[in-house]
Amino acid sequence: MDSTTFSMNRAELDLPSPVDHVRSPRTRAMVRVQNRMLDAAREFLRDESVTEIRPPIIGPVTDPGGRGAKQVDVDYYGRRYRLMTSAILYKQVTLTGFDAIYAIAPNVRLEPLETAVTHRHLAEFHQIDVEVAGASRDEVMLLAQRLVGHIVTRCLSDCQGELSELGRETAELSRALEPFDRMTHAEAVAALMDSGHPQDPGAEIDWQGEELLSSRAPRPFFVVDYPKGSRGFYDRESPSEPGLLRNFDLLAPGGYGELASGSEREYDYGRIVTRMRETGENPAKYGWYLEAARAGIPASAGFGIGLERLTRYVAGLPAVWQASLYPKVPGVFAP
Numbered sequence: 001m002d003s004t005t006f007s008m009n010r011a012e013l014d015l016p017s018p019v020d021h022v023r024s025p026r027t028r029a030m031v032r033v034q035n036r037m038l039d040a041a042r043e044f045l046r047d048e049s050v051t052e053i054r055p056p057i058i059g060p061v062t063d064p065g066g067r068g069a070k071q072v073d074v075d076y077y078g079r080r081y082r083l084m085t086s087a088i089l090y091k092q093v094t095l096t097g098f099d100a101i102y103a104i105a106p107n108v109r110l111e112p113l114e115t116a117v118t119h120r121h122l123a124e125f126h127q128i129d130v131e132v133a134g135a136s137r138d139e140v141m142l143l144a145q146r147l148v149g150h151i152v153t154r155c156l157s158d159c160q161g162e163l164s165e166l167g168r169e170t171a172e173l174s175r176a177l178e179p180f181d182r183m184t185h186a187e188a189v190a191a192l193m194d195s196g197h198p199q200d201p202g203a204e205i206d207w208q209g210e211e212l213l214s215s216r217a218p219r220p221f222f223v224v225d226y227p228k229g230s231r232g233f234y235d236r237e238s239p240s241e242p243g244l245l246r247n248f249d250l251l252a253p254g255g256y257g258e259l260a261s262g263s264e265r266e267y268d269y270g271r272i273v274t275r276m277r278e279t280g281e282n283p284a285k286y287g288w289y290l291e292a293a294r295a296g297i298p299a300s301a302g303f304g305i306g307l308e309r310l311t312r313y314v315a316g317l318p319a320v321w322q323a324s325l326y327p328k329v330p331g332v333f334a335p
């Protein structure tokens with residue numbers, strides 16, 4: 001991509017210069033809201049006896065990801081390591097020493113170029129990652145709901161000036177304090193197809209479908225029971241409903257789309273290897289992780305909340321890049 005394309009892309013996406021963005025009053029208001037969100041998240045999780053950890057940024061392997069995102073290789077003393085796209089594998093192994101953990105850490109995913117116009121994708125972002133040993137999917141869904149509710153409560157209480165400066169409609173945001181709704185993946189697919197949106201019933205809900213569903217929702221809601229094959233090997237297949245995964249996405253209303261993904265995890269060594277092969281992964285790449293699984297990792301469930309996406313929702317921002325001081329929009333060169 002040459003400098004002409006670089007300049008054109010920034011203009012097309014209405015991206016200001018880095019200096020103009022950093023010194024903007026709206027950016028400063030966003031950072032103050034985001035800081036209160038992080039304070040509230042740590043406050044809530046500490047009170048729930050969840051231990052904060054600092055996961056690695058690079059490793060021999062990472063979450064295989066999906067939706068066309070590419071991983072980034074680095075040379076680690078002559079070996080090929082990967083930048084983390086998600087800490088899921090490390091979260092599972094860390095539970096051999098802790099009952100419940102969380103991390104707030106950066107991730108890098110080179111999203112497809114077409115996602116530059118979604119207002120919801122960044123190539124570099126942060127996640128609030130939570131994992132609980134022995135938990136079920138429904139238990140961590142409730143934990144995610146309570147965590148988001150606590151964050152919103154604190155921002156409504158402590159950031160009125162900033163939310164007003166950003167033009168956020170607080171009555172609408174207050175709907176996040178109500179119980180979240182729920183629909184199955186099959187119900188979501190049916191609703192989209194009834195609307196004329198060509199959603200593949202065997203795949204994840206695409207970003208256009210997520211936006212359409214969330215634009216009609218009055219409050220945050222979960223989509224559960226994705227079909228096997230639509231997600232990674234670590235999402236546990238339902239023992240009572242073969243072909244369905246014990247997982248979920250959390251979507252925000254108002255067209256903001258997905259905020260979080262989570263699931264119960266596969267933890268049995270044999271099941272993990274089988275699922276790896278079913279999803280086209282080479283088990284040989286995951287040597288350290290499979291050694292831990294063979295020795296025994298606990299059953300668990302967890303989720304990851306995109307910090308910048310949640311900030312966009314709480315602050316009412318038009319685009320997710322506005323929730324980062326130095327945003328990396330897919331395909332656009334940036335500092």
